[in-house]
Amino acid sequence: MREVSLGESVDLEHLEGALRQQGVRSDDDALTLVDFRNSRTFDVVALVFVLALVGTRIAEERLTRFRLPMAVAALETLRRHGFLDVACQVAQAPLPLLLALEDVERVSDAVRASPSTWTGDPGEQILQHLRHKRVLGLHMYRLSGEDARTAMVQQELRRWTEPLALALFSRHLKGTAEWDVARVIVHEILANVQEHPRASTAVVASDMALPRDAPQSALTIAVWDDGESIVETLRRGLVGRGTVRIAPPPTSDTFRIRRRGTGAGVADEKRTSTWSPVIASDDLDLLLASLFPGISNKVLESAHASDWSYDPFLGCGLYFLYHHVIDVFQGALDIYVGAIRLTIEAEIDPKSSAQYLVTLAEGLGTPKIRGNLVVARLPTHA
Known part of the structure; x- marks a missing residue:
């Protein structure tokens, strides 16, 4: 049995480090055990990444099991987040099959002992x-x-x-458009899921931290689906049609591209959203291109490939998403596909003429996940 022992803080950085250190792959034949016994705090993105690994493994008929936190408060946090319920659904297995017997009994005890009163300031109570x-x-x-x-x-x-929720967003998000959390952020992420071929499962994860609780506090919204990846979809369009550029961009954004892991020795480069991938483009470039307006695997309805008049918003979903996450809410957007990670945020280097900084990471030992994971982080203030 291969075990993944996690530490006190379960965030994505610590989770990826533990997976790399212990050599765990999503295609391991051995039964993998995720050990939360020493864990006390959890980032929902790390939890949904674990669920994405569970879903990736179950597709190959490989089961993942869990040891639960020893700290009662940590166990209650996992239960309150709905992690155990969703893990059962993703693994398509009952809880006793995923846990040791003593942990099943402790979960039942935690439900009976769940506190009925809340403490803290009004924001924390909400x-x-x-x-x-x-x-x-x-x-x-x-x-x-x-x-x-x-x-x-x-x-x-x-x-x-x-x-x-709207009252809390209005008071604590750095952007002032609290309705845009639902209208744009959530809607565009889910619309993106709907476009992924062969997606059968989606997990939506979220949490919010106020500044007094965490130095980099944010409203975090993460969505994973098990469908065909963004890269696979665009690759199929390139092979079939020779292009995935279906419309010119309404505006031209400028990006500084920074690479980590494989190709990390390559100097930063500038690119605009008018750029289009070609058949020889690698997976990193295809994931980058998915941000650009007018890039889509959808087939033109017009018989003439040069006729752009039919739908100016087609292929603009991720474009609208990163503009709102960054320009309205001053946040950052992460996209995970396979073992690739893309992060887009505002450019802060005064020497750069770019509007946005994109970091592309690959080959850092992160296990591959099936499908797509999109994470929006919207900073909060007091």
Whole structure:
């Protein structure tokens, strides 16, 4: 049995480090055990990444099991986030099959001992209320057809327009457009999921930290789906048609591209959103191109490839998403595909003429995940 022992803080950096150090791959034949016994704090992105690994492994009939935190408060946090419920759904297995017997009993005890009163300032009390009502936390959806996909979007938009959530966003997000969390951020991420061929499962994860709780506090929204990856979809379009540029960009954004891991010795380069990938483009460039407006695998309805008049917004989903995350909310956007990670944020180097900084990372020992993971981080203030 291969074990992954996690430390006190389970965030994505520590999780990736533990997976690299212990040589765990998503295609391991051995039963993998994720050990949370010493864990006390959890970042929801790390939790949804674990679920993405579970989903990747279960597709190959490989089971992942868990040891739960020894600290009662940490166990309650996992339970409150809905991690155990969603893990059972993703693994398609009952809880006793995923846990040791003593941990199953401890989960039952934690439910019975769950506190009924909340402490802290009003903002923290609202956060606890939203977690209790599962406005924040983890939710899984089966994407069995168009109706199921539509229902997912409708349910998520209802959650993100909860009056107390909007009040909290209005007070603590750095952007002032609290309705845009649902109208743009959540909607565009889920619309992106709907476009991924062969997606059967989606997990939506979220949490919010206020500045007094964390130095880099943020509202975090992460969505993983198990469909065909963004890179695979664009690669198929390039091979089939020779281009995935279906419309000219409405504007031209400028990016500084920084590479980490494989190709890390390459100097930073500048690129604009008018750039289009070609068949020889690597996976990193294809993932980068997915940000650019007018890039899509959709087939032109017009018989003439040069006729751009039919839909100026086609292929603009991720473009609208990163503009709102960065320009409106002063945040950052991460996209994970396979073992590739793309991060886009505002350019802060005064010597650079770029508007945005894109970091592309590959070959750092991170296990491959099936499908796509999109993470929006919207900073909060006091």
